[in-house]
Amino acid sequence: RKVRLLGVVGEGGALARQLARYLRRREIICSGDPASSRCRLDGDDLASLIVTAGGARAAEDAPSDLIEAEDQARAERAGLWQRER
Known part of the structure; x- marks a missing residue:
């Protein structure tokens, strides 16, 4: 079954x-x-x-722990953040 995770903006393609x-x-x-x-x-x-591994982004209204997880993933260039320069 499919669900939308609270506070997460999913990515498609290979990561999904x-x-x-x-x-x-x-x-x-x-x-x-x-x-x-x-x-x-x-x-x-x-x-x-998922967000910590760089498999998705934190939504704008995400709880602070998900925002921090995205910041960590960006800093470590994990998952989707590998291509960011």
Whole structure:
């Protein structure tokens, strides 16, 4: 099933395909509306994991922890931030 992670702006293309492969057959627990869900993978917040890895951007209205995760990913040039100069 598809959900929109609360506070995350998803990226398409190769990053989305890699994420789908990584998540396949894993137990993900989601709560909330499918349009803005909070999901956990192995007890960790999935949105935070994805943003920290540079797999997505934090939304403008994202919680501060996701903004900080994006800042960390940018500083480390992780994922989508590899191509930023």
